[in-house]
């Protein structure tokens with residue numbers, strides 16, 4: 001049992017945290033979600049905004065979160081409370097920790113359903129259930145797989161059980177070991193698929209789709225989706241990275257680890273795009289097909305390539321593992337909070353959380369069959385979980401974190417934790433004070449339709465506005481501090 005009196009568990013090896021955080025970051029978000037939302041939002045321009053969001057918002061937020069975790073050595077709620085009280089600020093800021101924990105739990109509730117798809121496709125691959133199917137059959141198979149609540153429920157329940165088994169075993173034994181071999185394996189599988197894509201006839205079109213952008217093709221909705229996805233794919237503002245940071249040894253470099261994780265995550269997403277879109281274009285499929293995109297397209301590639309069944313099996317094993325290592329990280333915040341505050345053993349905390357998770361995820365699962373008509377404002381339960389977390393909770397939580405770090409807390413806290421030279425520290429401060437909040441706000445304002453930002457043409461105005469915000473912020477900074485301190 002972990003109690004506050006006992007020393008907190010730490011990652012074992014030098015690479016422990018990087019591996020575990022990469023395992024959290026790389027998951028269905030990269031291989032399932034990134035391609036399909038890129039498809040829905042028209043390709044290149046979306047990819048560009050996404051990359052900008054990773055760099056300007058994702059990386060600074062990630063460094064901040066890890067620092068919070070390590071400084072506060074606890075679940076998001078406890079860690080934030082400790083860090084703010086250390087600076088003599090109001091403990092009401094720990095609401096940010098609650099928001100993150102809730103977001104993590106909500107994400108997990110729909111994530112296990114998608115992970116269940118991956119497991120069920122692995123099963124289909126093993127039993128030959130996809131053999132000989134053409135484009136139309138693939139669509140029908142995906143639909144049929146969802147239509148039966150018992151079938152879909154079985155697979156998502158399996159994911160819940162596996163997740164809780166691993167989490168119950170603890171940080172080192174369960175989490176760290178499983179990532180060590182999975183990440184290189186995933187990269188190899190994607191390289192094989194890209195290699196196939198190069199010969200399939202759709203590669204050129206896929207490349208253009210992903211990397212050449214025309215400025216008119218991006219809607220404000222797409223920009224908000226790109227921002228939300230930057231948070232999602234890096235596991236930010238949902239408790240995972242912060243809690244993993246709380247197990248980070250004091251001497252590890254937060255900056256270096258952040259860049260390693262962000263780079264690995266971005267590379268895997270781009271590779272997944274390059275693996276999937278050639279198949280889509282070569283088979284005349286619609287890139288905007290939606291959440292079923294990879295499940296309808298990749299099995300076609302596996303059928304056409306030599307040793308395809310073997311590769312297909314390996315691919316879905318990897319995808320399922322990638323999903324599990326991310327799922328684990330989402331419950332870690334809740335489990336560690338229960339252990340620290342309610343005196344539960346890890347195992348009890350894991351299974352207790354698992355039961356609640358199972359109930360909510362079952363609701364999400366039903367959105368694909370019996371509950372397909374249970375919609376509110378045009379979205380069913382599954383969509384609401386995704387929409388609320390990616391578009392609202394994570395960006396708002398991230399905004400709160402950077403404002404807290406940039407304006408409210410004592411500067412020593414982050415000076416100690418990040419250990420940057422004065423010049424780099426100033427850059428980090430500039431990012432968390434202005435660039436990241438500004439980026440989040442601009443996208444919110446745009447999405448709410450308050451002001452139209454024409455992509456491409458008005459960037460100089462945006463930069464001017466950022467410069468002005470910086471000037472005002474710096475002049476007003478002491479007063480702003482007072483106001484935010486509560």
Ligand code: PFF
Nearest residue numbers: 025027028029233235238240
């Ligand atoms: N980053 C994971 C992915 O891309 O699949 C999803 C995720 C994990 C989101 C952990 C949030 C989280 F806390």
